[in-house]
Amino acid sequence: MGALDWMTTKLTDATNWARKFSLFQYPFVTACCGMEFMSVAAPKYDIARFGAEFPRFSPRQADLLIIVGTITERQGPALRRIYEQMAEPKWVVAFGVCASTGGFYQNYSTMPGADQVVPVDVYIPGCPPRPEQVLDGLILLQERIARGEGHNQVTIAAESAARKAAKLGQEYDGPLVSIRPLGPHKAESESK
Amino acid sequence: MTSDYLSTALMILAGVGFALLLTAAARYLGPHRPNAAKDYPYECGSEVIGSPRARFEVKFYQVAIVFLVFDIETAFLYPWALKYRALSCAGAVSAAGACTGGVSFFGLGEILVFMGILIVGLAYVWRKRAVGWE
Amino acid sequence: MAQIVLDRLAAQFTGGEILESGTSHGDEWARVRRDAWIAVATFLRDDPATKMEMFIDLTGVDRLGMRGGNPEGPRFDVVVHLYSVSHKHRIRLYGGVTEEDPTIDTLVGVWEGANWYEREAYDLYGVRFKGHPDLRRILMYPEFVGHPLRKDYPKEKRQPLVRRQAGTRE
Numbered sequence: 442m443g444a445l446d447w448m449t450t451k452l453t454d455a456t457n458w459a460r461k462f463s464l465f466q467y468p469f470v471t472a473c474c475g476m477e478f479m480s481v482a483a484p485k486y487d488i489a490r491f492g493a494e495f496p497r498f499s500p501r502q503a504d505l506l507i508i509v510g511t512i513t514e515r516q517g518p519a520l521r522r523i524y525e526q527m528a529e530p531k532w533v534v535a536f537g538v539c540a541s542t543g544g545f546y547q548n549y550s551t552m553p554g555a556d557q558v559v560p561v562d563v564y565i566p567g568c569p570p571r572p573e574q575v576l577d578g579l580i581l582l583q584e585r586i587a588r589g590e591g592h593n594q595v596t597i598a599a600e601s602a603a604r605k606a607a608k609l610g611q612e613y614d615g616p617l618v619s620i621r622p623l624g625p626h627k628a629e630s631e632s633k
Numbered sequence: 634m635t636s637d638y639l640s641t642a643l644m645i646l647a648g649v650g651f652a653l654l655l656t657a658a659a660r661y662l663g664p665h666r667p668n669a670a671k672d673y674p675y676e677c678g679s680e681v682i683g684s685p686r687a688r689f690e691v692k693f694y695q696v697a698i699v700f701l702v703f704d705i706e707t708a709f710l711y712p713w714a715l716k717y718r719a720l721s722c723a724g725a726v727s728a729a730g731a732c733t734g735g736v737s738f739f740g741l742g743e744i745l746v747f748m749g750i751l752i753v754g755l756a757y758v759w760r761k762r763a764v765g766w767e
Numbered sequence: 768m769a770q771i772v773l774d775r776l777a778a779q780f781t782g783g784e785i786l787e788s789g790t791s792h793g794d795e796w797a798r799v800r801r802d803a804w805i806a807v808a809t810f811l812r813d814d815p816a817t818k819m820e821m822f823i824d825l826t827g828v829d830r831l832g833m834r835g836g837n838p839e840g841p842r843f844d845v846v847v848h849l850y851s852v853s854h855k856h857r858i859r860l861y862g863g864v865t866e867e868d869p870t871i872d873t874l875v876g877v878w879e880g881a882n883w884y885e886r887e888a889y890d891l892y893g894v895r896f897k898g899h900p901d902l903r904r905i906l907m908y909p910e911f912v913g914h915p916l917r918k919d920y921p922k923e924k925r926q927p928l929v930r931r932q933a934g935t936r937e
Contacts, residue, residue, distance in 0.1 A: 499675055515908045517929040519678025525670035529663070548922055549915035550907065558929055560936050592936035597664045 453589065460504070460530065461586040462492035467503035467527070469520065472510030474537035477569035486572035491579055500526040505582075508555040511539035511546060517558045524559040532591045534582060535561045536575065538568050560592040695763045706751050713744055769795040769856035772817050779810055786863075796859040801871055804862050808877045811849060811858065819858065822878035823848035825885060827892035831918040842866040843894055847874065847881075864894050873899040891916040 468478055481488050488494060497503040500523050512520060524533065535555050538544040541564040543553035555561060562585060565578035585591055589598065606613035674681050717740050719726050724734020758764055773788050773795050784803035789796060799807045811819040828844040841863030850857045864871050873896040874881040885896045886905040893914035896902055904911065908928060913920055931937060 501671075501675065514925070514927055516678075517927060521678075521929050521931070522670050522673070523678040525668055526673070526675060528671070529666050549920065549924065549926070552927070553925075557927065558931050560931065596936050597666070600666070601664075 454587070457587050457589060457594075461583040464491075464493040464505040464532075464582075465495055465497045465503045466493055466505045466507050467498065467500055467523070468496050468507045468509055469523065470509040471512065471516070472537075472539065474509040474539070474569040477567075477572060477575065478507070478509045478536060481572040481575045486576065488576065488579065491576070491583070493579060500524075501528060503527060504531050506531065506533045506559070507536050508533065508540040508559070508561075509536040511544065512552045512555045512558075513550045514552050515550070517552055520555065521558045529593055529597060530591065531593050532563075532582060532586065533559050533561045534578060535564045536578075537570060538566050540564075541566055544568060562591050692766060696766075699758055699764060702754070703751070706748070709747070710744070713740070716740070768793075769858055771854075772811070772819075772856060772858045773797060775814055775816050776807065776811075779814070780807065794857060794859055796861065798861040798863070801862055801864065804872045805874070805877065807860065808847070808849075808874055812877055816854075817856075817858075818851045818853050819849040821850040821852055822874070822880045823850050823857070825874065825881055825888060827888040827894055827916070829892060829916065829918045843869060843892055845871055845888060845894060869893055870895045870897050872897050875899060890914070893917065 468475075470478060480486060482494075482496070493505065500506070504527065506524060506527060508520070524531070533555075535541045539546065539551070540555045541561075543551050545568070547553070552558070556564075563578050563582045565575055567574050570578070582591075586594070589595070603613040674685075676682070713720075718730070718732070720740025720743070721737055722732040722734055723737040724732065727733055755764075770790075776785050776788065776797055780803065784800045784807060785797050786800055787798040797807075811817050825845065825847050828846060830840070830842055830844060834840050834842075843864040843866070845862040845864055847860040847862070848857065849860065862871055869892075871894060873885060875885065875896075876898070882900070883905055885899055886902060888894050889896065889899075889902050890904040890906050891914055903909070907915065910928065911926055913926075
């Protein structure tokens with residue numbers, strides 16, 4: 442039993458390692474942050490060296506939804522539908538303050554943050570954020586993916602754990618349990 | 634001769650097998666959480682406007698057909714070019730590559746006939762303005 | 768520099784249709800009585816001395832709390848900017864619209880370009896344009912209730928179309 446768990450954990454680690462270094466982004470670009478997104482993707486700040494090069498403009502082919510720029514209330518259903526159309530496992534990054542909290546907008550039409558409609562894994566503040574900040578956010582996301590802490594990953598893990606428990610006839614008591622216990626963000630000095 | 638076909642068969646097997654392996658891996662190892670939105674057509678998140686069954690301009694079809702014919706012709710030129718030395722030799726080609734026997738125009742004539750037929754076709758298509766875009 | 772426009776307007780409309788006019792910061796403006804809106808616009812477009820072929824902008828103003836010297840005056844203003852390509856002069860027209868009857872004639876018959884501008888003024892201020900071919904919201908979504916740029920619309924009010932389930936990771 443211990444050996445099987447060890448193998449499963451190693452397999453999960455390997456899968457998460459592969460996922461974090463091959464993110465297919467769906468850049469949902471609406472506003473000025475798109476300029477910084479373009480410069481991150483350009484050769485100088487090169488997001489390709491982290492594996493997240495190809496923008497896939499279809500949710501069916503993407504696993505990372507990057508919400509770049511202001512989201513209005515009118516766009517809410519569209520963004521929600523795009524998130525639902527993505528295949529699992531999927532992650533969401535809020536790029537810029539408008540996508541994180543609504544930014545400097547507080548009015549009748551701006552949604553106060555994209556996390557009102559989709560669960561966001563990493564928030565990258567900035568108006569717009571510098572490319573180095575974006576890459577830092579991407580590395581943060583990669584660490585979360587490696588630990589299995591993305592919202593969607595946790596949901597999938599919880600559902601499969603519940604299914605397994607039901608098959609064994611046991612009670613499933615944890616609502617959302619990740620494969621590893623959720624830990625704090627490790628500092629740079631303790632990098633894996 | 635068997636080994637030629639064997640390598641081709643192995644390549645086909647590897648290609649098809651790889652595709653099947655990846656599909657199976659995605660099906661059995663990946664998460665399966667269907668929802669209604671995943672079946673809905675993708676139109677950047679909004680409701681679908683209009684039907685995908687719009688009329689297409691025939692110029693796309695024309696370009697494709699003309700391309701296909703002349704591409705096949707080009708493909709036929711390759712084996713002819715490889716065998717040209719043997720075809721233009723009235724005798725046999727020695728091991729060193731020299732021609733024993735006289736010069737024969739069989740290869741050249743053959744390809745000129747082949748291309749001539751196709752050039753007549755090209756001239757017709759050109760006159761009918763099907764090679765351009767408009 | 769568009770004094771000719773104001774002079775022509777004063778000469779043509781002697782029945783009090785031009786309530787006020789003047790020059791402000793180098794731009795000429797005229798306040799037009801609501802019932803003469805289309806007549807004045809058509810005249811400005813067609814008269815050879817003014818020849819305002821180009822419709823530049825139409826917007827609304829909510830003067831709630833800004834009526835100062837005239838508290839009984841109309842609450843909304845419809846402001847139209849016009850430009851003459853041949854004479855190179857401009858004018859700004861103000862049409863007062865009251866709160867009880869927030870309607871004014873449409874300028875779509877005079878300049879086609881006024882169409883979406885009037886839809887925007889309707890959407891954000893609630894000013895209805897009589898005779899507009901397709902008066903519906905343009906910036907806000909159809910389910911939106913109210914007219915957001917009115918000064919009595921609370922700025923923190925949210926009318927969300929969709930929200931995700933709070934407390935979940937979905």
